[in-house]
Amino acid sequence: MEPDLTFSIIYRLLLSAVLGGIVGLExxxxxxxxxxxxNMFICIGSTLFTLLSDxxxxxxxxxxxxxxxxxxxxxxxxxxxxxxxxRGSVVGLTTAATIFVVASVGMAVGAGLHLTAIFTxxxxxxxxxxxxxxxxxxSLKTRLMTFRLTTSNLEDLLPxxxxxxxxxxxxxxxxxxxxxxxxxxxxxxxxxxxxxxxxVMQKLSALEAxxxxxxxxxxKE
Numbered sequence: 411m412e413p414d415l416t417f418s419i420i421y422r423l424l425l426s427a428v429l430g431g432i433v434g435l436e437x438x439x440x441x442x443x444x445x446x447x448x449n450m451f452i453c454i455g456s457t458l459f460t461l462l463s464d465x466x467x468x469x470x471x472x473x474x475x476x477x478x479x480x481x482x483x484x485x486x487x488x489x490x491x492x493x494x495x496x497r498g499s500v501v502g503l504t505t506a507a508t509i510f511v512v513a514s515v516g517m518a519v520g521a522g523l524h525l526t527a528i529f530t531x532x533x534x535x536x537x538x539x540x541x542x543x544x545x546x547x548x549s550l551k552t553r554l555m556t557f558r559l560t561t562s563n564l565e566d567l568l569p570x571x572x573x574x575x576x577x578x579x580x581x582x583x584x585x586x587x588x589x590x591x592x593x594x595x596x597x598x599x600x601x602x603x604x605x606x607x608x609x610v611m612q613k614l615s616a617l618e619a620x621x622x623x624x625x626x627x628x629x630k631e
Contacts, residue, residue, distance in 0.1 A: 419461060426457035426519040429531040430512050436538055437508065443492055444505050452488070452509055453516035456481055460520025478517060485513040508534065552601040554583075554626040557610065561619040564594040571596060574613040580606070599626045 430453025431446060438445035444452075463477035489506035511534055518527035561567045564587065575582055582598040589595070596619075602610060607623060614621045 422457055422461065422519050422522075422524075423454055425524060425527070426453040426516045429453055429515050429519065429527055432531055433508060433512050433515075433534055433538075436535060437505070440542075442505050443502065444509055449509070449512050452485070453512050453519075456485070456513045456516025457520040460517045464520075478520070481513060481517060485510055504538075508538070552603050552606075554599055554601055555607060556597060556599050556624050556626045557614060558622040558624070559596040559614060559617065559619040560590070560593050560622075561596070561617075562593050563618075564596070567594075567596060567617060567619055570617050571614065574617065575600075575610070578606075578610060578613060580610060 427450050430450040433453075434444070434446035434449030437449060459481055460478045463475060463479075466477065467473060489509045492505040492509060493502040511530065515527045515530050515534075518524075518530065559567060559571060568587075572582075580600050580602065582600055585596075585598040587594060587596050600610070611621060611623055
């Protein structure tokens with residue numbers, strides 16, 4: 411293999427590692443499932459498969475995009491694994507979309523479109539950062555939370571809890587009542603923003619019951 415070609419391949423692989431690592435680091439800092447190493451590997455792999463697709467076609471003939479074309483369904487499979495359905499709420503869509511874009515960045519590097527790949531990486535970072543800030547600043551983002559009320563007077567608590575949530579215009583999901591020792595526990599889920607969560611907690615705390623709020627988790631099978 412010619413030295414210039416070898417240098418070009420090494421340069422593209424290193425560039426894809428850097429670009430994938432930049433996006434992965436942002437995801438890692440926000441404690442997302444697909445972090446630094448995952449995004450680096452996806453970007454490097456996409457670059458290498460794109461290079462191989464072209465090189466194999468030159469040596470043995472055939473479509474130069476044949477191998478690279480299979481990246482899209484492959485990355486879709488990885489992205490689907492990042493999406494989780496938890497108690498009626500779907501999480502991981504942003505992570506899956508990020509994986510998809512990082513793969514396209516790797517393909518762009520492999521195809522020699524370096525400026526396009528760099529610009530896309532910067533655009534992804536700006537989108538994740540600015541929109542993430544906007545969601546927090548203006549309470550645009552909601553998450554599924556579990557509210558739990560513990561009381562010894564269930565008959566008095568139930569109508570008051572329903573009334574409080576109805577006045578706030580917040581629907582209750584997966585409503586259930588069970589007994590723990592001498593007390594009754596009323597539990598339900600609802601999608602709320604952070605300010606709305608505090609508002610609900612204030613309303614429920616006024617019901618003379620012990621009130622807790624935790625992130626909702628998938629029910630046990």
